[in-house]
Amino acid sequence: MSDRSSLEEINIRGIGLIEEASLQLSSGLTVFTGETGAGKTMILTALSLVLGEKVDASLVRQGKDRLTASATFHVNHEIEKQAIERGASIEDRTLILTRTLGTDGRSKASAGGVNVPSGVLSDLGESLVEIHGQAASMSLSKASKQRELIDNFGGPEIDSALDIYKNSLNSFLELKKKILSLRKSASGREKELAALEEFSQSFLKVKPQAQEFTGLSSEISRLSSVEALRFAMNQAAEILDGEDSGILTSLSTAKRALESVADKDPLIGSILDNVAESYFLLAEVTTNAHRYLSDLDADPERLELAQLRRAELTTFVKRFAESIEPDDQIEELIKRYDQVALKIEDLTGGDERISVLESELAGVLKELNSSAKSLSALRAKYAERLSDLVSQEIHSLSMPHTQFICSIQSPDYSTALTESTFTIHGCDEIAMNIRTHAQGPLVSVAKGASGGELSRIMLALEVVIARSAPVGTYIFDEIDAGVGGKAAIEVGRRLHSLSRHAQVIVVTHLPQVAAWADSHFVLTKNQDGFVNQSSVTKVTGEGRVEEIARMLAGHESSKSAREHAAELLEMNEERK
Numbered sequence: 115m116s117d118r119s120s121l122e123e124i125n126i127r128g129i130g131l132i133e134e135a136s137l138q139l140s141s142g143l144t145v146f147t148g149e150t151g152a153g154k155t156m157i158l159t160a161l162s163l164v165l166g167e168k169v170d171a172s173l174v175r176q177g178k179d180r181l182t183a184s185a186t187f188h189v190n191h192e193i194e195k196q197a198i199e200r201g202a203s204i205e206d207r208t209l210i211l212t213r214t215l216g217t218d219g220r221s222k223a224s225a226g227g228v229n230v231p232s233g234v235l236s237d238l239g240e241s242l243v244e245i246h247g248q249a250a251s252m253s254l255s256k257a258s259k260q261r262e263l264i265d266n267f268g269g270p271e272i273d274s275a276l277d278i279y280k281n282s283l284n285s286f287l288e289l290k291k292k293i294l295s296l297r298k299s300a301s302g303r304e305k306e307l308a309a310l311e312e313f314s315q316s317f318l319k320v321k322p323q324a325q326e327f328t329g330l331s332s333e334i335s336r337l338s339s340v341e342a343l344r345f346a347m348n349q350a351a352e353i354l355d356g357e358d359s360g361i362l363t364s365l366s367t368a369k370r371a372l373e374s375v376a377d378k379d380p381l382i383g384s385i386l387d388n389v390a391e392s393y394f395l396l397a398e399v400t401t402n403a404h405r406y407l408s409d410l411d412a413d414p415e416r417l418e419l420a421q422l423r424r425a426e427l428t429t430f431v432k433r434f435a436e437s438i439e440p441d442d443q444i445e446e447l448i449k450r451y452d453q454v455a456l457k458i459e460d461l462t463g464g465d466e467r468i469s470v471l472e473s474e475l476a477g478v479l480k481e482l483n484s485s486a487k488s489l490s491a492l493r494a495k496y497a498e499r500l501s502d503l504v505s506q507e508i509h510s511l512s513m514p515h516t517q518f519i520c521s522i523q524s525p526d527y528s529t530a531l532t533e534s535t536f537t538i539h540g541c542d543e544i545a546m547n548i549r550t551h552a553q554g555p556l557v558s559v560a561k562g563a564s565g566g567e568l569s570r571i572m573l574a575l576e577v578v579i580a581r582s583a584p585v586g587t588y589i590f591d592e593i594d595a596g597v598g599g600k601a602a603i604e605v606g607r608r609l610h611s612l613s614r615h616a617q618v619i620v621v622t623h624l625p626q627v628a629a630w631a632d633s634h635f636v637l638t639k640n641q642d643g644f645v646n647q648s649s650v651t652k653v654t655g656e657g658r659v660e661e662i663a664r665m666l667a668g669h670e671s672s673k674s675a676r677e678h679a680a681e682l683l684e685m686n687e688e689r690k
Contacts, residue, residue, distance in 0.1 A: 635650060
């Protein structure tokens with residue numbers, strides 16, 4: 115089965131009739147049999163929960179607080195990568211998926227022991243298991259399911275063509291959206307252009323500079339307080355260098371006194387250094403104070419100009435900025451002005467730009483048309499091949515005159531197609547029909563097949579598709595309903611054939627199907643009506659003969675039934 119995944123173990127606790135059960139599974143064809151109500155379907159229900167299906171608190175066994183279901187898979191490298199990307203923990207390519215559900219309806223999911231959303235289980239389940247039952251077979255009537263089947267059958271070739279088509283479609287839609295946006299903006303273009311030009315002209319008139327507002331405010335503050343500044347600075351200068359009691363005069367006297375005795379005590383040297391340093395520092399301060407006084411002149415004209423300039427900046431900022439934080443807003447307005455020219459150019463050249471994009475759109479549409487046509491051609495090729503192979507399988511399932519016909523209905527690509535023709539999945543409509551005899555009409559699968567026939571058609575499809583599909587485990591829940599006799603034997607044969615490519619698990623009431631199994635489990639109810647570990651038995655040899663005899667005659671002790679059962683098993687062993 116190459117590098118496919120496989121289901122190795124199922125553990126169930128507190129689900130419906132099942133108190134507790136653990137099943138070790140192997141590759142090949144595994145069947146579950148047992149009397150009606152023995153819990154066979156509950157096993158698949160538990161697995162469905164593990165694979166992310168919706169939960170129902172009524173599934174919790176009476177008397178239990180919660181149910182638990184877990185499944186252990188051996189996965190390939192691709193699924194391992196997918197699981198790790200979704201947060202799961204995997205060791206030795208073993209992935210354990212677990213779901214718990216309480217009576218309050220709350221559920222938890224984990225992958226490899228790591229809590230994950232239930233959607234992660236669902237995503238991983240799509241690559242791990244395919245479950246089919248009577249209800250699932252009915253999905254074959256849905257167009258989406260039919261398209262999915264033909265695309266899966268086409269494998270990488272159709273996947274590649276579909277990717278190319280989707281890329282072309284995305285390019286087309288994005289370009290279409292861009293053109294629509296430009297056309298919408300064209301209606302308000304004149305208004306926006308006028309606003310941009312008004313801003314540009316105002317900016318050029320004002321020509322604001324970064325941090326200019328703060329500089330002007332400082333200058334205005336100084337020019338408005340010249341007399342106060344002069345008085346304070348004169349007073350400070352007098353204290354520093356007054357002839358009689360100035361600090362510098364006193365420091366100079368102290369400095370000379372210390373210098374006269376510095377050679378008599380080394381400690382005086384350090385004190386002298388500090389006094390000298392203070393003297394020279396204050397001397398520099400004094401020089402700066404006198405320089406400030408000489409430069410401090412009243413300039414009413416300059417004060418007026420500064421006030422006018424600040425008012426001009428304030429008006430500009432209020433008009434074009436979102437809030438009044440002058441210097442910050444001025445910097446933003448300078449940046450905006452740097453982009454205005456490009457915006458004006460885009461708006462004034464809008465019609466020309468739309469014209470260029472429309473020409474580009476025509477080329478993209480041509481590519482889209484071509485990629486859609488290629489996808490349709492591939493689907494038609496594989497539809498024909500699928501029809502032949504599935505018809506052969508159907509003939510083997512005791513429907514010798516029934517033909518399966520998968521057809522692809524595509525538009526005429528030589529004509530101009532409407533945009534709605536191009537869907538995310540392509541332009542094709544897939545029809546799966548059957549013809550029950552050579553001269554019979556084509557009838558859709560859902561309308562032309564009974565429940566049993568529809569199950570066999572679905573099985574035939576799975577047998578054909580499984581040869582190339584990546585899913586590792588197929589599960590069939592009583593899809594053999596309505597089938598008997600020779601047809602039942604052939605259903606078993608095809609299930610066994612499918613198990614050569616993938617792991618197959620089947621719940622069945624048919625002894626003809628069970629006889630083909632590589633592994634056979636029997637479920638029985640205890641006297642209390644529940645199922646526990648001792649109620650799930652893997653049968654081999656005589657035990658298997660007894661179970662198939664029970665399925666044939668309703669009683670395992672029937673001699674003729676045992677003989678028939680042994681014959682079925684022996685015959686199938688020879689056919690394998």
